[in-house]
Structures are given as structure tokens and as C-alpha cells.
Amino acid sequence: MIMDDEVYDAYREAGALARRVLRRGAGLVKEETSLLEMVEATEAMVTEEGGLLAFPLNVSFNEAAAHDTAMPGDERVFARGDLIKVDLGVEIDGYIADTAMTVDLGDHGPLVEASRAALEAAIGLVRPGVVVGELGAAIQAAIEEHGYKPVANLTGHGLDRYNLHGKPTIPNVAMAGGAVLEEGMVFAIEPFATTGSGKVGEATRVEIYRQIAARPARLPSAKRILDTARPRRGLPFSRRWVPGDKVEIGLTTLVRNGILHPFPVLHDVPGSFVSQAEHTLIVTEAGCEVTTR
Known part of the structure; x- marks a missing residue:
């Protein structure tokens, strides 16, 4: 899976841009700051620097792990004690960088460190010939050593052109076997550590969708x-x-007709806290290059 120089450069450019914007955007997460303003400002940074968003900026509070972003007219603000996951995806000509960090507005330092340590443990193992189950085992061990649980039903994922969830899948818990890493593979490793159950479920609220079928629509809102x-x-x-207006009607219709796929907010049990860390990697002959570091 050897990529040419043009593709390699696009992945690296996306990673460098994602790294810069994530740091700046995460710096906007402060007590009493508007979620909507933070999200819109961070998303604008990507386009201002010549990139495109691979997905809406994910900003997930406390027990929420993924797939949350600002709603239209969102009135939420960041508050003392919050644990905020900021997950950014950038694409250059369809080649994607996906990176995330956790901002601690409380006293969750050990939990934040658990996901960071798990990410670094997995990165340290990446090279051709390694089985992805070994990465999951390293992630699980690092998180459990810090006294927390890995979120077992969330995974890292391959990053293909215009495809956020390609192969290989990178587990966050130990497993037997799995895909064998090859030179040229591009994927994101994203450990989640939790004080809760170690498994996320779907909330009723959906803010993020993607088109999965190309069929005509009649409703003006659907169009x-x-x-x-x-x-x-x-x-x-x-x-x-x-x-x-009437966007909800259009979304409901398009989902029902199999044209859109919804991504509900994913969360652990109420009252728990989840941390996340994520980088994008390219497997090289001798190991890997982390494009978002």
C-alpha cells in the first residue's frame, strides 16, 4: 500500500493544519464561553487556512464521548467542572486528518492522562506486521493502569480518500488477531477512558448526518x-x-428514505466522565509518522 508523493503530501498538509487549529480551538474552551461561538470560530479557522472540514467539529461534554456539536441557536456554555472533548477532522483534496484532545475545566487530570498515555502506548507499537489486536491490548492496559475503563465499543479507524471510517479498525480493548498493519496505511487511533460503564449508547439527539444514497427529494427542505x-x-x-426552515422535517424524511445516515450523540452513563485523545498516523517502512502531532 505505497502511496505516491502527492497523496502523502496531502495527508501531511491536512495533519499540520488539523494540529494548529485543534490547539487554537481547544484554547477557546473556557468557563462561561458559548459552545456555539467556539464551534463556529474553530470551524472557520480551517477554511481560513485553506482546508475543508472532514466533519463538523465534535465537542462532547462530560459523559458524552462523540458525535455532539453545536445545535442551531445553541445556548450551552462551558462550566466549571466540565470535561470537554474537542475532535477535529480536516481534509485536503479528500485526504483526511482526524485529531482530538480533552479540555479539563475541573479536576479530571488523571482521567485525561489515561487516554493520552493509551494513545502514546499504541503509537509506540505501530509498524508493518503488527496486528491491530496488539494496539487494543496496549490501549486497554494503559487506561486500566490509571484506574479507569476503556470504552470498548468505540474504535480507531482507517482514513481513506473521502472516507472517515475505512480499514483497518483499531480496537480500544485487547482482541485476538485482526488486521495486520502494512506500509502506507493511514488511520486514526483514538482511545477513550471513562469513569462509567466502559460502553457508550445512543442518545435521542442527532446533530450530524451523512449522505449514503443519491436519490431525488420532493420537499423543499429536503432539497x-x-x-x-x-x-x-x-x-x-x-x-x-x-x-x-423546516429542516427537521427534511432530515426525518431523508433518513426514513435511506438517503441520509444519522450519527446520534454517543454517551456513557449519566454522571460519568469520558476523556479522549486522538492522532492520525501513516504506517512507514520503519514505524509510523504521526501527521497531527
Whole structure:
């Protein structure tokens, strides 16, 4: 799986941009700051620097682990004690970098360190010939050594052109076997550590969707949604990005007709806290290059 120089450069450019913007965006997470303002400012940084968003900026609070972002007119603010996951995806010509960090507005330092340590443990093992189950075992061991649980039903994932969830899948717990890493593979490793059950479920709220089928729509709101989704080439978009009214009716119709796939907010049990750390890697002959570090 040897990539040419042009593709390699695009992955590296996306990674460098994602790294810069994530740090700046995470720096906006402060007590009493508006979630909506933080999300819109961070997303704007990507386009201002010549990139495109691979998915809406994910900002997940406390027990939520993934797939949350600002709603239209969102009135949420960051508060003392919150544990905030900021997950950013950038694409350059369809080649994606995916990276995340956790911002601690409370006293969750050991939990934040658990996911960071797990990420570094897994990165240290990456090289051709390694089985992904070994990465999962390293992640699980590091998190448990810190006294927490890994989130077993969330995984890292391959990053193909315009595809956020390609092969290989990188588990966050030990498993037998799995894909064998090869030179040229590109993927994200993203450990989640939790004080809760170690398994996330789906909330009822959905803010993020992606188009999975190309069929016509009759409702004006559905047509506007597809006008937003179509240029994304299968990459996710936010409800917040769709102009006009009656958007909920259009989304419901398109999901029911199998044209859109919804991504509900994923969360552990109420009252728990989840931390996340994530980098994108390219497997090289001797090991790996972390594009987002």
C-alpha cells in the first residue's frame, strides 16, 4: 500500500493544519464561553487556512464521548467542572486528518492522562506486521493502569480518500488477531477512558448526518439539505449548516428514505466522565509518522 508523493503530501498538509487549529480551538474552551461561538470560530479557522472540514467539529461534554456539536441557536456554555472533548477532522483534496484532545475545566487530570498515555502506548507499537489486536491490548492496559475503563465499543479507524471510517479498525480493548498493519496505511487511533460503564449508547439527539444514497427529494427542505450534503462527497455535515426552515422535517424524511445516515450523540452513563485523545498516523517502512502531532 505505497502511496505516491502527492497523496502523502496531502495527508501531511491536512495533519499540520488539523494540529494548529485543534490547539487554537481547544484554547477557546473556557468557563462561561458559548459552545456555539467556539464551534463556529474553530470551524472557520480551517477554511481560513485553506482546508475543508472532514466533519463538523465534535465537542462532547462530560459523559458524552462523540458525535455532539453545536445545535442551531445553541445556548450551552462551558462550566466549571466540565470535561470537554474537542475532535477535529480536516481534509485536503479528500485526504483526511482526524485529531482530538480533552479540555479539563475541573479536576479530571488523571482521567485525561489515561487516554493520552493509551494513545502514546499504541503509537509506540505501530509498524508493518503488527496486528491491530496488539494496539487494543496496549490501549486497554494503559487506561486500566490509571484506574479507569476503556470504552470498548468505540474504535480507531482507517482514513481513506473521502472516507472517515475505512480499514483497518483499531480496537480500544485487547482482541485476538485482526488486521495486520502494512506500509502506507493511514488511520486514526483514538482511545477513550471513562469513569462509567466502559460502553457508550445512543442518545435521542442527532446533530450530524451523512449522505449514503443519491436519490431525488420532493420537499423543499429536503432539497436544501441535499444541496448541503452533496458537495461533501459522503463526508458528514451538521444540521446547523443547512439554511432555511423546516429542516427537521427534511432530515426525518431523508433518513426514513435511506438517503441520509444519522450519527446520534454517543454517551456513557449519566454522571460519568469520558476523556479522549486522538492522532492520525501513516504506517512507514520503519514505524509510523504521526501527521497531527
